[in-house]
Amino acid sequence: MPHSFRRRAQRALMSILGIVSVVAVAGCAVSTPGDTGPGGDAEDGPVIGLVIQNAQFFFQGIQDEIEALASAGGGQVIVTNINDDSAQLAQAMQTYAQRGVDVVLVPALSGDSDMTAVQSTVDAGIPVVCYNQCIGDASEDIVSAFIRSDGTSLGTTTGEAAAEYIESELGGTASIALLNCDIYVECQLRKAGFKEALEGLDVTYVADQEGFLADKAVGVAQDILTAHPDVDMIWAVNEGGTVGARSAIAASDNVGKTVVFGTDISPQITEFLTTDDGILLATTGQDTKAIAKAAYDAGLTAIGGEKSDPFDVLVPGVLFTPDRPE
Template sequence: MKGKSLRIGAVFLDSQGFYGGVKAGFRSAASASGAKLKLVESNPGDDASKEASFVSTLVSSRVDALIISASSQTGSVPAIRSAAKAGIPVICYNTCIDQADLGKYVSAYVQGDPVAFGKNTGNAAADYFLKAGITHPKIAVVNCEFVQVCTLRRQGFEAALKAKVPGYQIVSNQAGTTEDKSVSVATNQLQAHPDLNAFYGESGGATFGAYKAIQSGKKAGKVVVFGSDMTTDIANALADGTVIKSITDISGKVTGKLAWEQVQRVLQGDHSLGKTVDDPITGYTADDKTAVQQWLTAHADGLP
């Protein structure tokens, strides 16, 4: 791709830090390959209609490829189909459309196994409860289950808990993907369940929102958080270890790099569809402060 000028459409699901990391990783990998990249980007804020409008603009302007974290497993199908039928390769990352349509219209899907992701968090939570002697923990979930990936994360989380701490109970499961919404959701959950032991945050915003609600409600040391998606703020809270006890993470920068590799593959003539690309999953705990500090050092620019 050395010296080649490319216009790539990019859809970022929302404004959480993970997507900044994806963009940085994608740009860096493209630059390292020698390509001259122009990124035409949008953040539709989980809105399938805004996403469709933006993709329509990309199709009309004939971008060379599209990378997308789809807002809906079903609702994003028409937009992705229109791009594919216009001859624009589509690479999903993080979230995508249903498997049948993915095999028809998507060149590749960069994804960390969401069930394994949830199990990693569930195992960390179970180990914490067992060590603390909590046999019947009450857990509130702050979710991002408008996308299937997050539902699968919770299923993995519960499967791991069921195997080790079968007396656990999910007492509340409410939507709060981004930090601003998740703070109020988690605050309400704390008030409704004064005997709550823990939160499970399915996304970075959900995780940090639960953390802030605990701090504001003066519940630090009484209620803990098991969460997802590392950011600098989350890493610092995890290093402190009072509230956030574990984080399961997929690096945005690595995701962006893998997405670029798939763009490069299809633009070099491989037109196969439906390829799944494994995105590595890493677990961090408050007990392993060295690993958390290493993450902070490696991500000094603030991008996950």
Template sequence: MKLSKFAAMTTIAASICAAAGSAMAEGKDLKVGAIYMDAQGFYAGVRKGIQTGGADAGRKLDIIETNAQGDVTKEASFIDSLISAGVQAIIVSPVSADGSYRAIRRAHDAGVPVVCYNTCLNEADMKEYVSAYAVGDPYDFGHKLGEVAGDYFVAQKKDAPKIAVLNCEFVEVCVTRRKGFEEALKAKVPGAQIVANQEGAILDKAVSVASTMLSSHPDLDAFFGEAGGATLGAARAVKSQGRVGKTVVFGGDMTTEIAQELADNSVIKGVVDISGQGLGKLALAQAIKSIDGQPPAGIKVAYDIDVYKSAADGQAWLKAHADGIP
């Protein structure tokens, strides 16, 4: 999942008009609710993807959106408001696999299709109440990064590297990311050890936790940041503690700052990413299909996972995302 410091976002309603007048005349207007976990970073990308996805589909899109700020109660209240507002579908990255299901069930029972992205409900509730789930496979996400880390340690001739994890494991997808990472890493470097694993998804907390880990493990070889805040926080801690050249970082989620660190290549050595804009477009496309009575048969709709493992990769990402929106 993508996580960063939760910033308040005012609930807004905006009409986004598609180009091409003739296509617009043929398409049906859409009224969709969208709920984000933050107002920037990955979620800013999702928002842009939803907006441009409406234009690409030749539909006039009225999107009612908010930031749940990681709060199940706020999420539930907004879902109820969306049902009352008569939206045709709701796009959401649920705060809790178990705690979010009641509000999503109310939307389902009201005849409003719900499309998850990035995170979703537990398997049983998802099958019962969700129309589609746009997601990059979390095991594959971690596995690809574990392979990058393994190749790095093999090249460095480190056969027993010590690694600390900054996690976001209050959501299940992050637990699965770690499993994939560990299995791929140990397949290449059997002696690799996870010596610490603590929550540090939000940037400020990640810096603090990573700094403490470095003090407790002065021989630490690397961090694995399970999400964007953890990745950047670990890199900042390494620099502030004078550990450049001794401790490296592998992590998830591209942002401008993370891409800049990868381009510098002194601390961050590998990043895996799911495009926020791409996932937003995919989620809206599934919402439109659900509105039209054509949800995917298997619920889950896969999205590609990108791997960045060099300074040149970081520079290329920055060039491709000049506006800073992932």
């Protein structure tokens, strides 16, 4: 019996027995802590467990697109925001297994350390598709697909724009501070790509500090500006870091002296790009719709009992600059 029909039969039986209190055959759901509830009523389509890492624009875009795709296919999405917490990820995976969803789409946070949670869901007969991040070298043996931005090229694309600026405006020499999120593999790839694009230039890295949540990134960037008032550039690894770096410079005496090259795109970052203060000069954004569509399609393939081919799908990003904010 195909996996999707088997799981639907199991759900129907559990409903009849009065065991299921959260997801019934009619598609109703009761929210649990961190659970934003269903994104549509399940009819003939799949019931998808969607984990989002946090409330940043990228994950909001993923959620919106997955919900739209599922709704168009007569399906349902049950969303859990884990707030960058591996313990909440483990709880979400357990909850989805208990609910008997058809597939789980998840951004594993910390590589191998989240393998147990993902493995337990797969062992319960529910396929898992990773997006954005996965569980390390063993991922292909456990999950059905890995959909992500090409992390290295996200960094390289911004780095190439930064290299052009350094050559044309700074004579090939620059002091640079980095706001990282090195606890995540994806962020490591972005930073490596950025630094690779600057090889051959006379570059000095005066700071390399964690700063990927906007509130914290502002303070980290302010401290960097205090310690290194002559720093030419701050590169930020993600949306929060980009917002934080630009905000710190805008509130300092470094306007006109220190610029930002970032990663990710959002309405706020677009506003910063088009503000005539010359601080944020370029950012490379992820193609959220393409990632969500690929993850959704991989989920349908997994429900059918197959793994995606290719397993690892890399989605290129897009460079945004003040003269190309669209």
